[in-house]
Amino acid sequence: MVRQTEARVGVVVPRTGRLAELGMPLAFAGELLEPTLADPGRGSGRRPIRLLWRDSRSDPDHARLVTTELVREQGVHLILTMAGSHVLPAVAATCEELETPCLSTTFPWQAYYAARGVPPGHTFRWTYHFGWGLDDIADVFADMWERLGTGMTVGCLWNTHFQGTTLRNGVFEAVAARRGHRLIDPGGYTEANGDFEACAAHFLRNGVEIVTSAATTDDLAAFRRHADRQGLRPRLITSSRWLTYPFTPPEPPGPDGIATIVYWSPRHPCRSSLGDMTAADLAALYERRTGRQWLQPLGVAHALFEVAAHVLSSAEDRGDIAATLATTRVDTVAGPLDWAKGPAPNIAAIPLIGGQWRAGTRHPHELALVTNTRLPELVLSEDLRSGAPAGVPPLAPRGARAAAVRG
Structure with missing residues (x-):
């Protein structure tokens, strides 16, 4: 029997810096659950857990520094983290080097491997992740493209940095090709300094009808x-990464009309394994206590602590914790997570659905759930709207696609 000694869990969260908005859900979920984790109660079968918080400052070097401190000076049994295409892999890699279990989320799993310089299928000893794949993103985007017709010509607005190079690794293109769509990639742009005039012109020359991206807002x-000035009026834009969050850029146009992936929402039919809170309850509580709109990371952030409590109830030392994570299956407020099932070593999968931003009533922008192929039990809120982004006239439908749009 595992002795009911206190477990120490380090939480590396971006409280400051460019990722601070994404750190808020993790901080909220941890602070919400901290009393329950610290005093699980008689008969619960769970160890008391003390959370030790560190700010990553949205910087990979600082994230490595505080992770090392948590391991070497605080003797943590497990580290939890999320957010940042450079910060998250820095925390995970440091934990692997220091032989300390780590659990992370909010990152495509192929990118999780690529950012750490290993091929998909590599087995880590200490570090585990849950999320979705680039192929899942492509499938959900294709679900929405196909609401406009078959065999679409899709322009790829991908940067020259890690996000763009990861999307160009063939996984996304293979899914699009399998489903009959043609991708047009004009080459990457530099974030915050992109030549979008040339990109829009390339799309126009190649008959692009839909644009897909992982751009910042x-x-x-x-x-x-730039596209509007050149007369490029895509009938749909699908974008992941920053456009999964309701952040409005400092000047118009905002995200209205942008379609995106959805990995968690208040409508998800899931309950917490710690206290039986529903997804809707969690989102409402977040909005009530913070005065801010719910974000998709809220559900998976809560799930991080649920998994930690589940694993630490049956494993005590670091080696046992890592081995237990490898075979864990637990139902959470983000849905069932199963590391034994895959889709790859060290990974548990979350199904994606499709969403589209709309001008809201309670918030400036609200996320409508518009496709649910991989989660049919989730009730959709609205239909996908075809046409150009807000304020931009749509391209006239052509040929066989006209019937599909009218239908």
């Missing part, structure tokens, strides 16, 4: 202005 807004 500012870069996507800049592209849309």
Whole structure:
């Protein structure tokens, strides 16, 4: 039997810096659950857990520094983290080097491997992750493209940095090709300094009808202005990464009309394993206590602590914790997580659905759930709206696609 000694869990969260908005859900979930984790109660079968917080400052070097401190000076049994295409891998890699279990989320799993310089399928000893794949993103985007017709010509607005190079690794393109779509990639742009005039012109020459991206809100807004000036009026824009969050750029156009991936929402039919809170309850509590709109990371942030409590109830030392994570299956407020099932070593999968931003009533922008192929039990809130982004006239539908749009 595992002795009911206190477990120490380090939480590396971006409280400051460019990722601070994404750190808020993690901080909220941890602070919400901290009393329950510290005093699980008689008969619960769970160890008391003390959370030790560190600010990553949204910087990978500082994240490595505080992770090392948590391991070497605080003797943590497990580290939890999320957010940042450079910060998250820095925390995970440091934990692997220091032989300390780490659990992370909010990152495509192929990118999780690529950012650490190993091929998909590599087995880590100490570090575990849950999320979705680039192929999942492509499938959900294709679900939405196909609401406009078959065999679409899709322009790829991908940067020259890690996000763009990861999307160009063939996984996304293979899914699009399998489903009959043609991708047009004009080459990457530099974030915050992109040549969107040339990109829009390339799309026009190649008959692009839909644009797909992983841009920041500012870069996507800049592209849309350049595209509009050149007469490029895509019937749909699908974008992941920053456009999964309701952040509005400092100047119009905002995200209205942008379609995106959805990995968690208040409508998800899931309950917490710690206290039976529903997804809707969690989102409402977050909005009530913070005065801010719910974000998708809220559900998976809560799930990080649920998994930690589950694993630490049956494993005590670091080696046992890592081995237990490898075979863990637990139902959370983000849905069931199963590391034994895959889709790859050290990874548990979350199904994606499709969403589209709309001008809201309670908030400036609200996320409508518009496709649910991989989660049919989730009730959709609205239909996908075809046409150009807000304020931009759509391209006239052509040929066989006209019937599909009218239907």
